[in-house]
Amino acid sequence: MPTTVFGEILAHCLAGLPDEACGLIAGDAASGSVLRWYPTRNAAASAKLYEVDPRDLLRADRDAESSGTELIGVVHSHTHTGAYPSPTDVVQAPDPAWHYVLVSLRDTHPAMRSYRIVGGRISEELLALESR
Numbered sequence: 088m089p090t091t092v093f094g095e096i097l098a099h100c101l102a103g104l105p106d107e108a109c110g111l112i113a114g115d116a117a118s119g120s121v122l123r124w125y126p127t128r129n130a131a132a133s134a135k136l137y138e139v140d141p142r143d144l145l146r147a148d149r150d151a152e153s154s155g156t157e158l159i160g161v162v163h164s165h166t167h168t169g170a171y172p173s174p175t176d177v178v179q180a181p182d183p184a185w186h187y188v189l190v191s192l193r194d195t196h197p198a199m200r201s202y203r204i205v206g207g208r209i210s211e212e213l214l215a216l217e218s219r
Contacts, residue, residue, distance in 0.1 A: 088112075088121040088214060089122075089216070090217065092121055092124045093216055095124050095126070096110065096124060096162055096188070096199070099126045100164035100190045100197065101197070104192065105134050106133055106166070107129055107131075107136065107137040107163055107165065108129060108137070108163065108190075109128075109129050109137040109161065109163040110124060110126040110139075110161070110162045111124075111127060111139065111143075111144065111147045111158050111162070112159055112160045112161070112186065112188065113147065113150075113151035113154075113157060113158050113159060114157075115159075116157055119186060121159070121160075121186075123151060123154065123156055125143065125147035125150070127139045128140040128143055129163075134166045134167070135166075135167075137164075158185075159186055160185045160187060160188060160201075161188070162188040162189075162190065163176075163189060164190040164191070164192050165189060165190070165191050165193065166192050166193070169191045169193060169198070170189040170198045171189065171209075172209050176204070177204055177207055180204035183203070183204065183206070185203075185204075186201050186203065186212070187202045187204055188201045188202075188214070189201075189202070199214060200214060201213075201214040
């Protein structure tokens with residue numbers, strides 16, 4: 088993930104307080120490389136749940152496709168818990184090929200981690216930053 092995208096995600100999550108914030112990442116599905124970030128509205132407007140606004144999802148999907156990339160994951164913040172998928176996150180995981188990036192705002196310093204969720208099983212993956 089480019090360091091610029093990392094910073095934009097953190098800023099979006101902090102700006103979303105006291106609610107959870109969310110967004111979508113696009114890139115190369117084969118390599119998992121993140122190339123684009125789409126901040127979205129949390130249609131749930133909740134500190135405990137997120138729902139990517141459907142209009143924002145459509146806009147991001149169209150833009151990603153027109154730029155030769157595809158949506159490869161979702162990002163959301165946890166305002167009061169760690170950066171680990173909740174049972175609700177696992178149930179709502181729409182695509183086993185996606186990356187699920189969580190940002191915890193529970194502590195003084197935000198924490199960002201990435202996961203794959205396949206068949207209800209959670210596995211953490213390396214979140215590498217690239218300077219571009």
